[in-house]
Amino acid sequence: MNFEEIVIKVTEEIYERNPSLLERFGVKGKEKCLEDNYHHMKHLQTAYELNQSSFFIDYAVWLDGILTKHGMKTQHLIDNFDIIRIVLAKDKGIAEQEERFNVYLADAIAVLKGEPVNGEV
Secondary structure, eight states, rough: OOOHHHHHHHHHHHHHHHHHHHHHHHHHHHHHHHHHHHHHHHHHHHHHHHHHHHHHHHHHHHHHHHHHHHHHHHHHHHHHHHHHHHHHHHHOOOOOHHHHHHHHHHHHHHHHHHHOSSSSS
């Protein structure tokens, strides 16, 4: 599975879990969700290449600030990151990256929840 397939699966899962998002934000909102998930994957890849969880954490905090200003809740981003983790766990094509991606996602989720970070920052 490539990043595009991951992004599509993640977005589909988000809208299956919360169909009210389509009613609330419309088709443009779903397109923005796809776009955001491409950005999530690009930032995960960059954090992987830099071997820096802090890179993804900084991105998550920055993005959360933007999303909450547009009516989203932090929990939506946390749920999005959790769904990425689930989809990645099913993907055998990037297995060597999965463990570190999971650390970066878990660290970002912890920060967004105001909890201590487990990985290296």
